[in-house]
Amino acid sequence: MSSVIKPLPNEVVTPAADFPVLMRRMTSEPSIVVRDRSPWFYYNKPITFIVMGGLVFFGGIILTALYFKHVDVPYALGPVCLSIGLMFLITGIVWIPIIKQTIRYNGLLRKKHLRKSRAACSSSV
Structure with a gap:
């Protein structure tokens, strides 16, 4: 009987001609490579937060306006939606520059390790 839980696909793949952009991972096995990730991989959560927050904030504006127009709306629902949506x-919005800085830092680290590994390979030959 096979397991119901299936392992997640690993980001490490073997080299193939199908992948035009491949980056070598610094591991003990030189044949393992990693695919370069798209920007959506990094920015999907903050963009989702921005969109959902904007929608809830806009809904809070509408509910607050309806309350002040004397429509039968719960009095605290508008301000609660305003505050949660704004949060x-x-x-x-704050998460995006943090991700940009993290990507830049990881890229610099990757370049630094590549230089060290090239220097080590050329000195050992």
Whole structure:
């Protein structure tokens, strides 16, 4: 009987001609390579936070306006949606520069390790 839980696909793949952009991972096995990730891989969560926060914030504006027009709306629902939506919106907006900095830092580290490995390979030959 096979297991119901299936392992997630690993980011490490073997070299193939199908992948035009491949980057070598610094491991003990030189034949293992990693695919370069798209920007959506890094930015999907903050963009989702921004969109959902904007929608909830806009809904809070509408509910607050309806309350002040004396439509039968719960009195606290508008301000609660305003505050929660604004919280998610600001969190997503602040998250984007943090991700940019992390990507830049990881790229610099990768370049630094590549230089060290090339220097080590050329000195050992």
